[in-house]
Each structure stands twice: as C-alpha cells, then as structure tokens.
Amino acid sequence: KPWKAKGEKKKLPPGPKGFPLFGSMHLLGKFLHHDLHKLAKKYGPIMHMRLGLIPTIIVSSPEAAELFLKTHDLVFASRPHIEAAKYMFWEYRDLVFAPYGSYWRYMRKMCTLELLNSVKISSFKAIRKEEIGQLIDTIQKAARERVSVDLSAKVTTLNADMSCRMVFGKKYLDKEFDERGFKVVIQEAMHLAAIPNLGDFIPFIAPLDLQGYTKRMKVVAKVFDDFFEKIIEDHILSKDEDSKTKDFVDVMLSLMESADSEYRIERPNIKAVMLDMLVASMDTSASAIEWAISELIKQPRVLMKVQKELETVVGMERMVEETDLEMLEYLDMVVKETLRLHPVVPLFHHAAMEECTINGFHIPKKSRVIVNAWAIGRDPNAWNDPEKFIPERFLGSSIDLKGRDFQLIPFGAGRRHCPGLQLGLIVVKLVVAQLVHCFDWELPNGVIPTELDMTEEFGLTTPRANHLLAIPTYRLHK
Numbered sequence: 001k002p003w004k005a006k007g008e009k010k011k012l013p014p015g016p017k018g019f020p021l022f023g024s025m026h027l028l029g030k031f032l033h034h035d036l037h038k039l040a041k042k043y044g045p046i047m048h049m050r051l052g053l054i055p056t057i058i059v060s061s062p063e064a065a066e067l068f069l070k071t072h073d074l075v076f077a078s079r080p081h082i083e084a085a086k087y088m089f090w091e092y093r094d095l096v097f098a099p100y101g102s103y104w105r106y107m108r109k110m111c112t113l114e115l116l117n118s119v120k121i122s123s124f125k126a127i128r129k130e131e132i133g134q135l136i137d138t139i140q141k142a143a144r145e146r147v148s149v150d151l152s153a154k155v156t157t158l159n160a161d162m163s164c165r166m167v168f169g170k171k172y173l174d175k176e177f178d179e180r181g182f183k184v185v186i187q188e189a190m191h192l193a194a195i196p197n198l199g200d201f202i203p204f205i206a207p208l209d210l211q212g213y214t215k216r217m218k219v220v221a222k223v224f225d226d227f228f229e230k231i232i233e234d235h236i237l238s239k240d241e242d243s244k245t246k247d248f249v250d251v252m253l254s255l256m257e258s259a260d261s262e263y264r265i266e267r268p269n270i271k272a273v274m275l276d277m278l279v280a281s282m283d284t285s286a287s288a289i290e291w292a293i294s295e296l297i298k299q300p301r302v303l304m305k306v307q308k309e310l311e312t313v314v315g316m317e318r319m320v321e322e323t324d325l326e327m328l329e330y331l332d333m334v335v336k337e338t339l340r341l342h343p344v345v346p347l348f349h350h351a352a353m354e355e356c357t358i359n360g361f362h363i364p365k366k367s368r369v370i371v372n373a374w375a376i377g378r379d380p381n382a383w384n385d386p387e388k389f390i391p392e393r394f395l396g397s398s399i400d401l402k403g404r405d406f407q408l409i410p411f412g413a414g415r416r417h418c419p420g421l422q423l424g425l426i427v428v429k430l431v432v433a434q435l436v437h438c439f440d441w442e443l444p445n446g447v448i449p450t451e452l453d454m455t456e457e458f459g460l461t462t463p464r465a466n467h468l469l470a471i472p473t474y475r476l477h478k
C-alpha cells in the first residue's frame with residue numbers, strides 16, 4: 001500500500017523467533033546450508049532470522065533470488081562486515097569482500113581486464129595444457145601399476161599450480177609457503193571465513209574472541225602475508241628482465257607506481273587481491289571437478305555416455321583440446337547438473353545498503369542476505385526429481401549458468417556474480433573431460449559405484465569430506 005499509518009509495525013518475513021542477544025544462532029549447525037534449507041521448508045523462501053543482533057534474510061527459491069539479485073540488485077550489492085575479511089583480507093581491500101562502491105568497481109574492472117577476460121584466459125591455455133598433461137602422465141603411471149589415485153588431492157594440486165602460474169607467474173612449492181602446505185592453510189582460511197562467528201553477529205563481543213577464531217585468523221593472515229611479500233619481492237627483483245612476460249602481480253605493481261590510477265594501490269591492496277584470485281580460483285574449480293567425477297563414477301551409464309561423446313568428437317587417438325569443448329554438449333549438461341546438486345559455493349552473502357520492501361515484507365537496512373544456491377538447485381517447484389543426478393534434464397533446455405535462469409545460479413547473479421565464470425568453466429570441463437577420456441575409473445576395495453560416499457565438508461566452498469580414491473585404466477590408443 002502507498003501509505004503507512006504512523007507507528008504501524010513493519011512486517012518482517014516469517015522465521016524462527018530466537019532468544020535475546022543470540023537470536024537464532026543456536027539453530028545453525030555444522031552444515032549451514034542444510035540447516036537453512038530445512039528452516040526454509042518450514043518458514044518459506046524469504047525467511048527472516050535474527051542472528052545475534054543482525055537481521056538476516058535467507059533466500060531459498062528461484063523466484064526469491066530473482067527479486068534480490070535482479071529486481072532489487074543494487075540495494076543488495078554490498079557485502080556484510082565480517083571479522084574474517086578484516087583479519088584475513090586486509091580489511092576488505094580485496095574484491096570478494098569489498099563493500100559496494102567505487103573501490104569495488106575499480107578492483108573488479110582491473111581483475112576482469114588483466115586476468116579474467118577471454119583474451120587473457122586464452123593466453124593461459126598453454127599453461128593449462130602443460131599442467132594437465134603432467135597430471136595425466138602421473139595417472140598413467142598409476143594405471144600401469146594398478147594402484148589407486150587420490151583424485152581429490154591431485155585435482156587440488158593441479159588447480160593450485162595452474163592458479164599460481166596465472167596469478168604469480170610461477171609455481172611455488174608447498175614448503176615455500178608454510179610447513180603445513182598450501183592446501184591446508186587455504187582450507188583453514190575458507191573454513192574460518194564461512195563458519196558463523198559470534199563477533200560478526202554481536203559486534204561488541206568481537207574483541208573477546210570467545211570461539212578463538214580471531215586468533216586462528218591472525219595466524220593464517222601472517223602466513224599469507226609472509227608468502228605474498230616474498231612473491232612481491234621476487235617480482236620487483238625480476239622486473240627488468242626483458243624476456244619476462246608480465247603476470248598479474250607485475251600489472252598490479254605497475255599500478256602501484258603509476259600516479260594516474262584511480263586509487264592509491266599499495267601493497268596491502270595487492271596482497272588482498274592476490275589472495276582473492278588464489279582462493280576464488282583454486283578450491284571452487286577443484287571441488288566442482290571432484291564432484292563431477294564422483295557423480296560420473298557413481299553412475300556408469302552417464303560416464304559411458306560422456307566417454308562415447310568424447311570418442312565421437314575427439315577420437316581415441318589423442319587427448320582433449322580446449323577447442324573441442326564447445327562441441328561437447330553432453331559434457332556441458334553433466335557440468336550443469338553437477339553444479340546444480342553441488343554448487344561449490346553453496347551460500348553467498350550480500351548486505352542491504354538501504355531498507356527495502358520485497359513481496360510485502362520489510363527488509364531492514366544493513367540486513368545480511370544469504371542466498372542458498374544449494375536449496376535453489378533442489379527446489380521441487382523448479383526441478384523434477386531434484387535429488388537425482390540426471391544430465392538429460394538439460395536436453396533442449398535453454399537454462400545456462402550465466403545468472404539469467406534463477407533456478408541455476410552456482411555462479412551467483414547480478415552485480416556481484418562471479419567474474420571468473422568463463423575461466424572456471426573451461427578448467428572444470430577440460431579437466432573432467434580429460435580424466436574420463438584418458439581413463440576408466442574403478443573404486444578401490446571392491447566398493448560398488450552406487451555406494452560411493454558423497455558427504456560434504458562445509459566451508460566457503462564445499463568439497464568432498466573424504467577424498468575420492470579410484471583406480472585408473474588407460475583408454476586411449478596412443
């Protein structure tokens with residue numbers, strides 16, 4: 001209605017009532033996206049729950065997501081304040097956690113221009129080919145010896161190496177990073193950024209660090225800082241070598257020196273974006289690959305169909321090339337179906353810059369908005385048999401991953417949608433195709449495919465809880 005009587009209470013979306021101070025935090029367990037999904041089934045696709053002192057809106061259906069990420073996109077284009085971004089991402093100087101505004105826009109433009117556009121992505125093709133080639137060689141060795149391969153570990157290392165070479169210009173050894181190794185520290189960071197932190201929801205108790213997270217974040221931040229300082233120093237030292245092609249760090253360093261860039265870019269800004277590019281590109285793609293291969297092993301029928309398509313398009317005499325990807329229509333459906341059931345970023349967080357009315361509900365200014373992509377991919381109103389992995393559901397359908405079809409938004413939608421979509425999809429498709437084109441896969445210890453464990457680990461991304469182990473058999477005729 002156009003008018004509101006004075007003092008009339010604004011109607012919040014339905015949701016659990018909650019206790020004083022803590023609100024409904026007690027309802028959130030280890031798997032936040034599952035817990036929120038269950039609650040949404042009871043209260044509806046636009047649900048309000050107070051978490052600590054912060055009004056939080058949970059968005060769990062395609063229609064609701066469209067309202068928040070398209071119709072009212074601008075209002076919700078910011079990010080919430082979180083302790084993790086303060087301690088681990090150089091006080092929001094990165095792109096992922098930067099509040100909406102001109103600094104965010106500048107950083108996003110810079111990353112797109114210097115790393116994530118088609119021309120740049122294609123310039124890294126040789127790196128991808130080389131790294132994937134090396135992985136196939138080691139798996140071939142395992143195939144000869146009939147031993148199982150830790151596919152989760154291999155794919156994570158592959159992605160870490162590819163990301164490092166793109167962003168830093170070279171690979172770094174685990175021990176140059178930290179004695180715990182790359183993967184462990186990054187995963188600790190992802191976990192700390194995703195678990196509910198009391199300090200985010202009851203800001204005045206943040207300094208008490210009751211859960212001990214701040215302490216852990218500071219440890220992680222120090223590891224990143226030392227590592228990135230070393231990389232920056234390496235780049236400054238090798239700056240004048242003529243033969244060197246400029247990588248992303250070189251570009252950012254040149255921004256630091258140039259007087260005419262829009263913002264004063266200093267080392268903390270560079271380090272924050274380095275961390276973004278690393279975490280955003282490594283674990284996302286690796287988890288998507290791991291889930292796709294798991295689903296394929298689980299369903300031999302689908303795996304055989306992917307292999308058949310590869311036999312027809314690529315043939316058994318050679319490996320898959322990036323140029324083959326656009327011809328692989330069934331593979332495309334498999335990847336969509338994987339990201340529907342396993343959106344590797346299950347929840348993404350936005351913040352309301354203004355108050356807003358949606359579907360008659362009042363959304364207070366500074367609310368945190370959590371979009372549950374995991375729940376959306378399972379919405380029974382949008383999908384038949386949502387729990388089943390059926391790539392054929394995309395046959396003849398125009399649904400794509402670009403954020404226009406709100407029943408499938410693993411890359412988000414609207415202003416904050418993933419700028420790495422194109423790169424991510426190339427990597428995921430190429431690695432999945434290569435792994436199943438070059439090899440057949442069998443589970444070790446006589447585990448039958450349908451019994452493959454599919455438990456998730458919760459973090460900013462959700463990889464498999466238990467590594468995927470499988471025994472390869474080489475397939476190609478060369």
Ligand code: HEM
Nearest residue numbers: 096277280281284285288345348410411412416418420424
């Ligand atoms: C399968 C792979 C990937 C998936 C599923 C994925 C998914 C997502 C999602 C859901 C978001 C949040 C959207 C939102 O808040 O509305 C996001 C943001 C982002 N992604 Fe990705 N991503 C992937 C790969 C990549 C890659 C390869 C990069 C590049 C390095 C990247 C860089 C980013 C950045 C920088 C943001 C923050 C954008 C902003 O806040 O403006 N992502 N991604």
